[in-house]
Amino acid sequence: MILIGERINGMFKDIAEAILNRDAGVIEYWAKRQTDSGAHYLDINTGPAVTKEDQPAVMEWLTKVTQSVSPLPCCLDSANPDAIEAGLKVHRGRAIINSTTADKWKMEIYFPMAVKYNAYLIGLTMNEKGVPKSADDRIALATELVVGAELHNLPIEDLLIDPLVLPANVAQDHGPEVIEALRQIKVLTDPPPRTVVGLSNVSQRCAERSLLNRTYLVMCMAAGLDYAIVNMDDELLVDAAAAAEILLNRNIYCDAFLKTFRKR
Amino acid sequence: MAVTILKEKWTGNVVEMVIGWGSGAVKVGGENTLPFLHFEGDMPNEPVAALEVWDMEPPDWPGVLSSAFAGVMSDPVAWAVKCVDYGADLVCLRLAGAHPDNKDSPPAEAAAVARAVAGAVNIPLMVIGCGIEEKDAEVLPAVAEALAGKNALLGCATINNYKSVTAACVLHGHNIIATSPLDINLAKQLNILINEMNMPVNKIAMDPLVGALGYGIEYAYSIMERTRLGALTGDKMLAMPVVCFVGQEAWKSREAKTGDSDEWGAQARRAILWEVITATSLVQAGGAVLVLRHPESLRQFKIHIAAMMKEVGI
Numbered sequence: 001m002i003l004i005g006e007r008i009n010g011m012f013k014d015i016a017e018a019i020l021n022r023d024a025g026v027i028e029y030w031a032k033r034q035t036d037s038g039a040h041y042l043d044i045n046t047g048p049a050v051t052k053e054d055q056p057a058v059m060e061w062l063t064k065v066t067q068s069v070s071p072l073p074c075c076l077d078s079a080n081p082d083a084i085e086a087g088l089k090v091h092r093g094r095a096i097i098n099s100t101t102a103d104k105w106k107m108e109i110y111f112p113m114a115v116k117y118n119a120y121l122i123g124l125t126m127n128e129k130g131v132p133k134s135a136d137d138r139i140a141l142a143t144e145l146v147v148g149a150e151l152h153n154l155p156i157e158d159l160l161i162d163p164l165v166l167p168a169n170v171a172q173d174h175g176p177e178v179i180e181a182l183r184q185i186k187v188l189t190d191p192p193p194r195t196v197v198g199l200s201n202v203s204q205r206c207a208e209r210s211l212l213n214r215t216y217l218v219m220c221m222a223a224g225l226d227y228a229i230v231n232m233d234d235e236l237l238v239d240a241a242a243a244a245e246i247l248l249n250r251n252i253y254c255d256a257f258l259k260t261f262r263k264r
Numbered sequence: 265m266a267v268t269i270l271k272e273k274w275t276g277n278v279v280e281m282v283i284g285w286g287s288g289a290v291k292v293g294g295e296n297t298l299p300f301l302h303f304e305g306d307m308p309n310e311p312v313a314a315l316e317v318w319d320m321e322p323p324d325w326p327g328v329l330s331s332a333f334a335g336v337m338s339d340p341v342a343w344a345v346k347c348v349d350y351g352a353d354l355v356c357l358r359l360a361g362a363h364p365d366n367k368d369s370p371p372a373e374a375a376a377v378a379r380a381v382a383g384a385v386n387i388p389l390m391v392i393g394c395g396i397e398e399k400d401a402e403v404l405p406a407v408a409e410a411l412a413g414k415n416a417l418l419g420c421a422t423i424n425n426y427k428s429v430t431a432a433c434v435l436h437g438h439n440i441i442a443t444s445p446l447d448i449n450l451a452k453q454l455n456i457l458i459n460e461m462n463m464p465v466n467k468i469a470m471d472p473l474v475g476a477l478g479y480g481i482e483y484a485y486s487i488m489e490r491t492r493l494g495a496l497t498g499d500k501m502l503a504m505p506v507v508c509f510v511g512q513e514a515w516k517s518r519e520a521k522t523g524d525s526d527e528w529g530a531q532a533r534r535a536i537l538w539e540v541i542t543a544t545s546l547v548q549a550g551g552a553v554l555v556l557r558h559p560e561s562l563r564q565f566k567i568h569i570a571a572m573m574k575e576v577g578i
Contacts, residue, residue, distance in 0.1 A: 157273075252494045252502060254452035260501055 005034030010047010038262030056086035111152035135180035186224035196227035284388025293505035312353035350559035363394035371406035405432035476513035488549035511557030
């Protein structure tokens, strides 16, 4: 299970302020903290406060600051292709591009970009019509993403399909559909695409967020989830991922399995 | 018609271990594919073979085995030199004399033997204790000190005595053998515990306690295979080279110990075959250091390995 730390995101107030003041200390703090908690990647998102024109420069700055204190690769998270490319240009190692939708015009931007920079690409099972409800409709869009990868010569294992998790309190009926979609994505091709979710969204504005997050993570893992963007501060969540890895026979058991899961 | 060869894309590799010093040092491990799949990945180092030397005359070796070392078995130094002459890649000194049921020799005496052997040969040295955990916890640190700078391979460390053995190996710069009885979970845990004592992963070898052909080799084979698949899929705490004590198992078998008979044929040929087949089977599961007893087994084993290491175009 690959965990992507979600914290360097302008949606969080301290990060938004740090971006505004170009205060590297806050970014470094979260980069180090998530690295120490066992993250495999660090998500970087400029957030809503940054104007479109400023996004490339901010993404470049965030990527540089983050990688100055952490050996981890980043998951460059933006709806603005210029911002993503600005991050890719200064990024060390293999980045994840977060993300393209299944819209043709977007795929024509992001797939060649992923190939050019030897990056992984997250593909969302949505298009301009929005997020479909049923697993079948999600799979139809996943198939378009797979075709996009083949068309643009992106190795299928470098495509990370995100079936889009929605909050349990507003879109409860999506919960099982996402799980079914994960199961079907894993049999789409051989080798199959990888799968990813933005986990914390499942508990947005809900009570007992930590419990909902870790329960859903384990359910998704059992259905074929490979990557998740998560709150690395939630130790019980990381423990649950470690335990699920053992119970799914993805990792060989030893008594120190909680510790080994956090080691890279 | 062109055939596309399916190749597995592994994400991990076995760590590369250096045993010995100077120009005589050998390297093991380092592969990023299953054994001998040269078309799929790299296998930079071939499996190597050690011959056993004891610090006392082994009481139960059959004549077809002991005759290969006639005249040297009461002198570990002469015996070790004989092993070099036979073409061994390493000498494996077994300190059986330290066993309380044998001579119960003190750690200093065992260390002196190890030092003398190390001084007489120019190939890397493995030193194995007597197998009694408490005694080895005293003997191996003394040996580690006596062999400081020789970058030897010392063992065996168990879950009960790894602390003193590891501390001594770290202090004096040796490699260590971590042993666990056909238990992959315990093997992984022991590797973690040893690694946490500041022993780098590329200085830890694993001994899964193999069985001989006909005596549980399948169990050892499947554990070794699972260990290797773990290593190749990125489990760093299973990515160590594997040591197989083949001779001690093969020469315990009825097939090796039974004399010439009409039904089973000549003992020498049969016993050596038993040792060779056990060894060549275990290298297919990832064995890196094969500890043998008979020089003819060594010769046949090395012929086999040389053939297996040849790249065959497909």
